[in-house]
Amino acid sequence: MKSTPLTRREMLGLLAVTAAGSASLSLMSCESKPKLVASAAGLPLHYGESQTGIAVPTGSEKHTLFGHPESRARTDAILKTLQERQADGSLPRLHRLEERIATTEELSRVHSNEYILRVRNATQAGTYLSDSRWAPYGGPFAFSAAASAAGSALALLHAIDRGRIRNGFSLSRPPGHHAGRDHSAGYCIFNNVAVAVRSLLETKQRRIAIVDFDVHHGDGIQDCFYHDANVLYISTHQDDWPFTGKLEMTGEGPGRGKNINIPLPLHTGDDGLLQANEQVVLPALRRFKPEMIVVAAGFDGHWRDPQGSFELSISGLTKISQRLNEVAKELCDGKIAYVLEGGYQLEVLGCAAANIFSLLNPGVTANSKFPDPFGRSTSPIANVTETIRKVRKIHKL
Numbered sequence: 470m471k472s473t474p475l476t477r478r479e480m481l482g483l484l485a486v487t488a489a490g491s492a493s494l495s496l497m498s499c500e501s502k503p504k505l506v507a508s509a510a511g512l513p514l515h516y517g518e519s520q521t522g523i524a525v526p527t528g529s530e531k532h533t534l535f536g537h538p539e540s541r542a543r544t545d546a547i548l549k550t551l552q553e554r555q556a557d558g559s560l561p562r563l564h565r566l567e568e569r570i571a572t573t574e575e576l577s578r579v580h581s582n583e584y585i586l587r588v589r590n591a592t593q594a595g596t597y598l599s600d601s602r603w604a605p606y607g608g609p610f611a612f613s614a615a616a617s618a619a620g621s622a623l624a625l626l627h628a629i630d631r632g633r634i635r636n637g638f639s640l641s642r643p644p645g646h647h648a649g650r651d652h653s654a655g656y657c658i659f660n661n662v663a664v665a666v667r668s669l670l671e672t673k674q675r676r677i678a679i680v681d682f683d684v685h686h687g688d689g690i691q692d693c694f695y696h697d698a699n700v701l702y703i704s705t706h707q708d709d710w711p712f713t714g715k716l717e718m719t720g721e722g723p724g725r726g727k728n729i730n731i732p733l734p735l736h737t738g739d740d741g742l743l744q745a746n747e748q749v750v751l752p753a754l755r756r757f758k759p760e761m762i763v764v765a766a767g768f769d770g771h772w773r774d775p776q777g778s779f780e781l782s783i784s785g786l787t788k789i790s791q792r793l794n795e796v797a798k799e800l801c802d803g804k805i806a807y808v809l810e811g812g813y814q815l816e817v818l819g820c821a822a823a824n825i826f827s828l829l830n831p832g833v834t835a836n837s838k839f840p841d842p843f844g845r846s847t848s849p850i851a852n853v854t855e856t857i858r859k860v861r862k863i864h865k866l
């Protein structure tokens with residue numbers, strides 16, 4: 470979210486790209502005669518030998534509002550880029566997971582039954598889900614879209630947990646990390662990451678780390694696991710909307726010390742975020758020793774994104790992901806799951822997300838190169854050293 474309105478130029482650009490993205494989706498390509506199974510939406514499912522999974526919530530496709538930043542064009546942009554990279558041979562086959570719709574029981578581990586019912590009713594009424602300026606829109610497909618987004622995250626985490634794949638990315642939308650027990654917020658209806666993690670914890674006790682690099686604080690994820698000793702939540706975010714995520718919020722009871730907020734200034738830039746990653750995120754992960762890392766992957770920190778002011782580049786976001794993948798190999802046999810959160814500049818979103826799919830390929834080395842057609846921001850960059858020092862002190866890192 471952004472605390473200032475879009476400029477007319479930004480909105481016109483958004484509309485143009487949204488229209489182009491919606492029109493250009495076509496089927497994902499695949500290497501050497503894959504087994505094809507038709508899905509309800511007419512897309513093929515590719516069951517390959519890849520250790521990298523992709524979860525696509527086709528149940529979200531009809532939930533879209535032309536001109537709204539959170540539209541179907543977002544996942545279309547990612548799929549289009551993946552298709553292009555598979556066509557030119559730069560991206561290997563992905564294991565497309567069978568779709569899941571989150572059940573009411575699964576949703577109710579995070580959300581109240583009253584709220585789930587309210588979403589159903591708002592869906593029928595076709596209204597916005599609250600009076601908030603940043604509320605998600607309703608409409609006839611809102612409930613099924615949100616249940617599909619959460620179901621995709623569920624499918625991915627369970628597939629990794631069972632060893633069917635090593636890692637992967639769920640293209641969940643609408644996003645989830647602001648959704649709370651009783652409310653929607655920031656385009657989020659159901660908390661996809663929280664629903665999926667809670668589901669894993671339901672069957673067996675595990676240590677799961679959630680790293681949230683969306684430009685906004687994931688207040689819904691924080692609240693869900695604030696008292697939980699089995700889940701470490703770490704968020705790097707712009708110290709701005711939704712005005713949560715203060716560094717003093719460290720968890721309570723059994724969860725004390727398991728909530729690490731790194732509130733960074735506007736214009737943090739690549740170097741500042743990498744500094745936070747190296748000096749706080751990675752040491753905290755090594756101390757916690759997770760059995761799986763789940764990444765709330767938001768790309769709205771990019772300097773071209775209309776919803777943030779973090780001044781990141783695609784190269785910076787790619788480097789952060791590369792370091793997280795490396796620490797996942799070091800700590801938990803490479804088990805890492807990316808779940809889409811924000812990211813509203815469609816060209817940036819497509820490229821940055823596709824870079825993560827490439828990174829998850831076992832053939833990638835530290836010297837591998839990844840596309841970044843937009844380069845770095847030319848804006849002045851803030852100093853983050855003092856903030857990082859405070860976070861390290863509070864968490865004894």
Ligand SMILES: [Zn+2]
Nearest residue numbers: 470683685811
């Ligand atoms: Zn965001």
